Amino acid sequence: MREAGARDKLRKYFLAHLGEVLDSDRLREVAGISEWARRVRELRNEEGYRILTHHDRSELKPGQYILEDPRPQPAFAREISKETRAYVLDRNGFTCQMCGAVAGEPHPYDPTRKTRLHIGHIVDKSMGGTDDPANLRALCSVCNEGAQNMTLDRPSSEKLLIQIRRATGADQIKALEWLIRKFPKQSKEMIDK
């Protein structure tokens, strides 16, 4: 509780002092805990605030921080480097790994849209998935938004189960993880029975 409080205080302080160079003594005081630097990292890495340090700006000294933009970066735009994105797109043949749409071509289920590819996590980060290339795949914007369900004919449960029974154990676990994530309450009730 106390730690979440420190992060809240730091976020508020940075937002109230946009464009000001803040040094570590001040931030420690604001946070009120010795682990304040970790909370600053969380604001950067988990919440997406572009808090800059001497690693990002040559005019900043070690221990100095500055936030200029109050808008956090969206989750898909951070952490995964350009190199990793390029590697994953190339490995996946610039093809959506869910529906097979190819980058730059009209989307098979929505020909009015040109296919744009994103990098998606195979095992979601909330389920412990990492940013390692092995856990990443190319997804088109349609699949990424989950809009595919509305444009595709829905498969029957019978057909789905046939597919799942034929899949590898690892893929079955992935299906299970996805279902648990989608239906956490129902999953718990079934397990408790």
Ligand SMILES: [Zn+2]
């Ligand atoms: Zn797709």
